[in-house]
Amino acid sequence: MRRRLLSQKFLLVLFTLSLATIAGISGCGETYPESLEYPVRDDPVVLKSDEITKMIELPTYPDPLGVLPVQKAAGFTNERLQDYWDKQITLAEFYKQGILIDSTRIGSKYRRQIEFLLNKHFGTPAHPKVDLRGIKELSKAEISEVNSKLKLGNQQLAEGSRLYRLHCLHCHGLSGNGRGTTAQWVNPHPRDYRLGWFKFISSDNDKGVNKPLREDLMRTLRDGVEGTSMPSFRLLDEEELDALVSYVIHLSIRGQAENLMMSEGFTYNAKSKSFRPVSGLDIKTDLPFYIGDVTKSWLKAQDFPIQPVTYPYPTLAQATAAEKDSKEREEFKKSVDNGHRIFIKSCGACHEDYGRKAKYKVDLWGTMTKPADLTQGIYRGGSRPVDIYYRIHSGIFPSGMAPVEATTKLKLPGQEKEQDIAIRNDKHMWDVVNFVRVLPYRGMLRKLVPEIHEQIYGPGK
Amino acid sequence: MGKWWSLLFAVVMTACLLLFVVAPFVTGWWLPEGVSEHADEIDTLFYWILGATGFFFILTEVVLIWFMFKYSADNAQNTAESTSTEPTVPFFLKPFATFLNSQHRVEMAWTIVPGLILFYIAVAQIETWADVKYQSRAPQLIKDKPPVQIAVSARQFEWRIRYPSPSRYKNWRDNYKDEAIIADFNSFKDHPHADDIRDVNELHVIKGRPVLVQLTTRDVLHSFNIPVMRVKQDALPGKLIPVWFTPNKHNTKKKDGDWLDGYDPGEKSFGHDRYIWEVACAELCGWGHYRMLARVYVHENEASFLEWLEHTHQENNATQRK
Numbered sequence: 001m002r003r004r005l006l007s008q009k010f011l012l013v014l015f016t017l018s019l020a021t022i023a024g025i026s027g028c029g030e031t032y033p034e035s036l037e038y039p040v041r042d043d044p045v046v047l048k049s050d051e052i053t054k055m056i057e058l059p060t061y062p063d064p065l066g067v068l069p070v071q072k073a074a075g076f077t078n079e080r081l082q083d084y085w086d087k088q089i090t091l092a093e094f095y096k097q098g099i100l101i102d103s104t105r106i107g108s109k110y111r112r113q114i115e116f117l118l119n120k121h122f123g124t125p126a127h128p129k130v131d132l133r134g135i136k137e138l139s140k141a142e143i144s145e146v147n148s149k150l151k152l153g154n155q156q157l158a159e160g161s162r163l164y165r166l167h168c169l170h171c172h173g174l175s176g177n178g179r180g181t182t183a184q185w186v187n188p189h190p191r192d193y194r195l196g197w198f199k200f201i202s203s204d205n206d207k208g209v210n211k212p213l214r215e216d217l218m219r220t221l222r223d224g225v226e227g228t229s230m231p232s233f234r235l236l237d238e239e240e241l242d243a244l245v246s247y248v249i250h251l252s253i254r255g256q257a258e259n260l261m262m263s264e265g266f267t268y269n270a271k272s273k274s275f276r277p278v279s280g281l282d283i284k285t286d287l288p289f290y291i292g293d294v295t296k297s298w299l300k301a302q303d304f305p306i307q308p309v310t311y312p313y314p315t316l317a318q319a320t321a322a323e324k325d326s327k328e329r330e331e332f333k334k335s336v337d338n339g340h341r342i343f344i345k346s347c348g349a350c351h352e353d354y355g356r357k358a359k360y361k362v363d364l365w366g367t368m369t370k371p372a373d374l375t376q377g378i379y380r381g382g383s384r385p386v387d388i389y390y391r392i393h394s395g396i397f398p399s400g401m402a403p404v405e406a407t408t409k410l411k412l413p414g415q416e417k418e419q420d421i422a423i424r425n426d427k428h429m430w431d432v433v434n435f436v437r438v439l440p441y442r443g444m445l446r447k448l449v450p451e452i453h454e455q456i457y458g459p460g461k
Numbered sequence: 462m463g464k465w466w467s468l469l470f471a472v473v474m475t476a477c478l479l480l481f482v483v484a485p486f487v488t489g490w491w492l493p494e495g496v497s498e499h500a501d502e503i504d505t506l507f508y509w510i511l512g513a514t515g516f517f518f519i520l521t522e523v524v525l526i527w528f529m530f531k532y533s534a535d536n537a538q539n540t541a542e543s544t545s546t547e548p549t550v551p552f553f554l555k556p557f558a559t560f561l562n563s564q565h566r567v568e569m570a571w572t573i574v575p576g577l578i579l580f581y582i583a584v585a586q587i588e589t590w591a592d593v594k595y596q597s598r599a600p601q602l603i604k605d606k607p608p609v610q611i612a613v614s615a616r617q618f619e620w621r622i623r624y625p626s627p628s629r630y631k632n633w634r635d636n637y638k639d640e641a642i643i644a645d646f647n648s649f650k651d652h653p654h655a656d657d658i659r660d661v662n663e664l665h666v667i668k669g670r671p672v673l674v675q676l677t678t679r680d681v682l683h684s685f686n687i688p689v690m691r692v693k694q695d696a697l698p699g700k701l702i703p704v705w706f707t708p709n710k711h712n713t714k715k716k717d718g719d720w721l722d723g724y725d726p727g728e729k730s731f732g733h734d735r736y737i738w739e740v741a742c743a744e745l746c747g748w749g750h751y752r753m754l755a756r757v758y759v760h761e762n763e764a765s766f767l768e769w770l771e772h773t774h775q776e777n778n779a780t781q782r783k
Contacts, residue, residue: 007463170748182748202782223661224619231619232661235754311780317656321628383659386779430780441655 031162032125038175038254040115041194045101045262046366050400052099095268095275105275106266113283114261121291122254125165125174128157130250130295137292142299149302150214151246160247163240167233176251178365186229192365193248194255196294197398200225200381202390203301205403206425210394211301217245219382227378253294260290308389312427316437320444332434333448338412339435340452342421342428345408350401354439354456364398371401375456377440388433393424404429464533467526474522481515496738496759497690498707502589504691509585513578527551593692599703600671602637602646608671608705609766610649611664612657615676615683615696618749620740624658624665625649627770650675650701658774662755664740665720667766668711674704684743687757695744712736713758713765720769722758 094100103111123129130152132143147153164172171190173180178192191198200220201212221241224232233241265286266275314322319332343351352358355373363369372380381387381396395403404423411418421428438444445453484490495504531551550558561567592598600608607630612623625633629645636642666672676685678696685704686693694704714724716731725733742753760766 010463010466010469013469226621229617231617231749231753234662235756305782308781315778317626317628317774317778320654320656377653384777384779386781389780438655441653443652444655 030166031158032165034124034126036126037115037119037124038122040103040111040118041175041177041255041258041262042104043177043179044366045103045259046099046195046364047101047263048097048099049362049364049366051097052094052362052366092270092273096270098268101262101266101268101275103262106262107275107277110265110277110281110283114258114287117283117287118254118258121288122250123157125161126158127154128161128247128250129154130157130253132291132295135288135292135295137289138295142296145299146295150249150298151242152250153246156243156246157250159240160243160245160250163236163244164247167236168244171229176248176255188228188369189365189367190230192255193252194259195364195398196252196256196259196297197364198252199396199398200387200391201301201394202306203394204304204306205394205397207304209297209301209304210397211298213302213305214245214249217248218242221245223382225380226383227380249298253291253298256294257287257291260294261287264290306390306393308386308393309425309427309429311385311430313430313434316434319448329448334413335431335434336438336449337452338428339431339433340449341410341412342408342423342432343435345410346404346423347432361400363400369399374436375440385430385433385437388436389429392429392432404432464530464535467529467533470522470529471526474526478519493689494735495689495691496708496710497692498709499589499593500689500691502592506582506586506589510582513582517575593705596703600673600705600707602633602643604637605634606670607633607637607646608673609666610646610673610675611666612650612653612675612677613664613685614679615685615742615746615753616679617681617747618742618753620662620664620685620753620755621679622660622662622664622755623653624660624770624773626654626656626658627767627774629654629656630767630770650703656774658770658777660773660777663758664755665713665758665760665766665769666708667760667763668708670763671705671707676702676704681746682744683746683753685740686743687738687740689738690757693743708757708759711759711761712738713760715765715768720758720760720765722756726761 091100091102095102121129121131121135123131130146132138132146135143169180171180171182171186172178172193173183173190176191176193178190180190183190196211198212198216201210201216203209203211203213203216218241220230221233221236221244223234224230233244236244261283264278265281265283266277268274269276313335314328314332316332318328322328348354350358350371351374352371354375355371356375358371358373360368360370372378377383379388379391381391391401392404395401406424407420407422409418410421412421423429423432438448439456442453442457445456492504492507495501561570602608610625610633614621614623624630629649632642633646674685676694676696677700678698681698683696684693685696687706690706690708692704692706694702696702711726712724713720713722714731715721721731723733723737724731725736738757738759740755740757742750744750746753758769760769
């Protein structure tokens with residue numbers, strides 16, 4: 001009996017092997033597909049997240065895994081909301097109080113208009129752009145500044161888009177909504193750029209600006225955010241990091257303009273249970289206005305970095321190296337002591353028990369967050385003294401951290417009675433910074449200021 | 462089964478063999494050049510094992526393919542009843558046939574001989590293993606040449622690194638006999654100081670000086686793996702594991718105010734891929750495992766290392782915008 005030389009089994013094996021090889025060699029393209037467009041947002045727009053606290057008792061635990069509470073609000077049944085918020089709350093209540101806007105229930109005519117205009121000004125993921133022609137709010141000078149100060153040229157944005165897809169998309173999402181595939185399993189959640197708020201900025205809120213400087217975003221990329229899932233991207237080149245920062249700014253301007261359009265342009269009508277446009281709504285003029293407004297705020301922020309006051313004390317290194325009763329040690333010790341007193345007065349309300357007993361609150365993105373536990377020594381915005389200075393100076397507005405006040409009434413050691421102590425833009429800022437820096441290190445605290453150590457950590461080692 | 466299946470086996474096995482023959486001559490396909498003191502020992506062991514297993518690989522595959530071809534069901538004579546009671550011995554086994562004249566003896570042979578080889582390997586590698594893993598052989602504080610002690614904390618998906626401050630390091634170097642200083646040296650691994658330097662994804666060490674890495678992880682299993690240094694150690698949650706090696710080549714030089722690796726000391730120029738040495742996580746730890754990389758910067762001497770350390774210490778303690 002003669003067998004066929006090439007039996008069926010043999011051919012099948014050969015075929016599968018070749019298929020696998022071809023698939024392995026070809027790989028996938030690096031840029032977004034040409035036809036892909038940014039979708040109009042379809043998740044709830046969060047407006048007054050602090051009002052949520054008035055309506056329900058906040059849980060004492062962070063967001064459960066797999067759930068982005070505000071994002072999923074649209075999909076929650078009343079039962080699940082009850083489980084999570086511990087009280088019977090309906091979505092209609094959230095809408096009625098103006099806390100949420102269901103973006104899918106804005107009329108499709110308006111959604112199409114918004115989509116058209118956004119695509120016209122911001123392009124597609126494969127070909128992103130920031131096209132500000134026709135926006136009356138911006139002068140010619142400002143439009144050219146967008147390229148020089150914010151580096152939002154087409155070339156750089158295209159490169160940024162390619163890198164974003166490779167490195168950032170799966171957490172931060174296609175439109176920068178912080179709702180990528182990995183996002184719901186990660187706590188704290190990835191940044192949603194569409195609110196236009198960033199946490200770790202060093203632009204001066206005294207000058208009325210609240211957007212990050214380009215170098216703040218670069219720092220985040222270079223150092224990562226310790227204590228969260230955001231890793232460091234230091235091994236990418238400077239040019240690649242620059243391109244990514246540009247692309248993030250592009251996503252943020254686009255997202256915030258869309259956000260403002262929806263939140264300012266529509267209100268909930270309880271009778272008809274729908275979202276109606278406000279009177280006088282004209283998307284063709286309103287949306288470009290918001291785009292111009294947001295771009296202006298980004299531009300303005302670049303001109304006003306915080307200028308820290310000069311650090312007047314011995315450094316931590318000098319103080320630790322110096323002898324026990326030396327001038328350096330004593331000065332530093334005094335600074336830490338002052339800083340401790342100011343901390344209790346100005347920061348202790350939220351950073352209860354130095355952060356160890358801090359309570360959860362709702363941030364502007366509608367997720368749970370809490371004031372940092374400062375005894376841990378992990379600083380998300382950077383651990384350099386100047387980074388801690390920036391945090392205290394500007395606060396972290398979206399998370400509810402207030403900037404430090406200008407003065408406070410306190411009696412510092414060496415003073416007879418309580419008096420107004422200047423903190424903001426004063427050397428006392430560095431007192432608080434020095435205290436915060438030493439706080440996690442019990443050995444050092446015990447050596448420098450044993451009474452304070454006992455107050456914070458109790459007697460004994 | 463057709464006898465031509467043996468052809469498929471022969472082709473695939475020959476291709477595998479050829480890969481091993483060709484690989485050492487293709488850039489990036491073989492072991493990178495070892496640049497640590499113990500690299501040679503490890504590579505020697507590697508080649509011994511490769512040789513022994515390679516020999517047995519060729520032997521068994523040739524026998525398998527030959528038997529598949531010769532004794533396949535296609536051959537009419539193989540399906541016919543055999544009338545002889547003597548076992549048919551292939552020609553290449555005839556020299557052993559007199560001694561290995563029973564099934565039992567054959568099985569004893571192919572158990573004892575590989576067993577002896579494995580036993581030899583087990584004994585031969587003990588010294589090398591001890592050198593890199595026994596904690597009694599970890600580098601200690603000695604005169605003038607303290608090990609560069611670094612705390613590496615792995616986390617998804619980066620390597621968080623902590624160095625001693627320049628003054629702490631100099632204390633270890635200059636007062637190596639002092640009991641208090643020795644205690645401080647030993648406490649570095651689990652007592653961080655406020656003044657320690659914190660960095661990410663950059664491991665700075667000195668050529669010719671032992672490096673003592675105190676390895677921990679902040680979340681899941683990772684593995685501290687430097688291929689060129691022949692170093693690999695799993696990082697276990699909850700455990701602190703010391704890892705040490707001594708680089709014997711440098712790849713870093715200061716250029717325009719920044720320290721760059723990829724420097725070839727022979728060519729005296731930058732941009733050489735062979736001199737970019739990576740720490741690559743070797744234990745699957747999540748979606749970012751493939752890009753959990755750090756870079757090793759080996760300084761030529763202590764002066765260069767200290768210069769970098771001082772510079773980074775000042776940056777870490779910045780009180781002004783740059």
